[in-house]
Amino acid sequence: xxxxDKLLRSFDPGRTMKRDSPSEKDALLERxxxxxxxxxxxxxxxxxxxxxxxxxxxxxxxxxxxLLDSPVQQSAYAATPPPLKVVSQAPVPAATVLERIARQVxxxxxxxxxxxKERFVQETWSLETRIGGQQITSAVVPERRETTKDAEGxxxxxxxxxxxxxxxxxxxEAWESQWAExxxxxxxxxxxxxxxxxxxxxxxxxxxxxxxxxxDTAGFISESLIEKSMTNHFAPKQRAAVLRVLAERKxxxxxxxAVDREGRPGVAFTIASSxxxxxxKHTIVIDEDxxxxxxxxKMLTGNPGQLKVKTPAVINYVSFLQG
Numbered sequence: 001x002x003x004x005d006k007l008l009r010s011f012d013p014g015r016t017m018k019r020d021s022p023s024e025k026d027a028l029l030e031r032x033x034x035x036x037x038x039x040x041x042x043x044x045x046x047x048x049x050x051x052x053x054x055x056x057x058x059x060x061x062x063x064x065x066x067l068l069d070s071p072v073q074q075s076a077y078a079a080t081p082p083p084l085k086v087v088s089q090a091p092v093p094a095a096t097v098l099e100r101i102a103r104q105v106x107x108x109x110x111x112x113x114x115x116x117k118e119r120f121v122q123e124t125w126s127l128e129t130r131i132g133g134q135q136i137t138s139a140v141v142p143e144r145r146e147t148t149k150d151a152e153g154x155x156x157x158x159x160x161x162x163x164x165x166x167x168x169x170x171x172x173e174a175w176e177s178q179w180a181e182x183x184x185x186x187x188x189x190x191x192x193x194x195x196x197x198x199x200x201x202x203x204x205x206x207x208x209x210x211x212x213x214x215x216d217t218a219g220f221i222s223e224s225l226i227e228k229s230m231t232n233h234f235a236p237k238q239r240a241a242v243l244r245v246l247a248e249r250k251x252x253x254x255x256x257x258a259v260d261r262e263g264r265p266g267v268a269f270t271i272a273s274s275x276x277x278x279x280x281k282h283t284i285v286i287d288e289d290x291x292x293x294x295x296x297x298k299m300l301t302g303n304p305g306q307l308k309v310k311t312p313a314v315i316n317y318v319s320f321l322q323g
Contacts, residue, residue, distance in 0.1 A: 079167050080313040081125050081140050084297050086268045089256040097254045098247040105291035106240035116151035118233045120323030140165045153194035160187040205241035217249040218273035218282045226296045239291040258285050260295040295319050
């Protein structure tokens with residue numbers, strides 16, 4: 001997510017932005033469209049952000065950089081999914097709720113993954129825009145990610161793009177013609193080596209989660225907790241340790257109960273941040289009984305700068321389905 005955050009900073013209305021030439025714009029867009037297909041889930045720093053690399057970087061750049069001077073883009077707004085619905089509850093410190101769940105979870109007994117193999121499945125949503133002729137269209141594009149990890153830490157992954165959703169038939173027709181011109185694969189796969197297994201103790205878990213993590217809470221959630229949860233299984237005691245580390249983070253608030261896009265109930269925690277240059281709210285939904293991470297959402301909440309979206313606008317979303 002580091003790359004995407006840099007892009008968001010460039011869209012900050014308070015910054016002076018260098019205008020690229022038409023050839024530079026075309027070259028940048030081509031790199032963004034073609035490069036992410038090579039990034040595996042859980043890839044290490046620089047290429048490690050699967051759901052961000054394949055979705056947000058492509059989406060944000062296509063909507064913003066290189067298209068800001070286009071007369072068509074000035075009148076077009078990107079389609080975004082509806083925000084997560086959270087039902088507010090009586091104000092309680094986030095640390096209190098997280099500790100309560102941790103105490104319950106650490107005593108749960110669960111069987112280890114059968115056959116020494118672990119399987120991880122996520123469903124994500126992203127903002128993505130394509131170019132076809134003089135038109136720019138937008139769609140909400142879901143992707144399904146599946147990863148298996150063996151006892152030696154070898155990862156085998158695949159990413160499958162699902163059917164885009166459109167606001168009208170005109171966008172659908174334009175997207176279909178543009179997709180044919182881009183000629184991108186709708187499924188990619190690959191393999192890599194896992195970077196290490198999560199520890200169990202609180203101090204060790206804190207140190208593990210802080211590896212290559214930003215100091216701020218929003219960055220910690222998006223660049224560490226979410227990414228590491230995509231390719232790592234957490235046993236009950238490990239989940240309790242994760243929750244306690246999360247409880248230590250400054251600014252995290254308990255927002256109430258929520259039902260995620262998969263229809264699963266949980267409790268929501270949020271952090272507001274402008275660390276990327278634009279005001280955003282990060283939300284995670286956790287299962288109260290198991291302590292498992294269910295969902296993550298990042299939503300722009302204020303002035304979108306030079307991004308052509310109507311705020312509040314969800315720009316990243318991931319549901320953890322298995323793992």
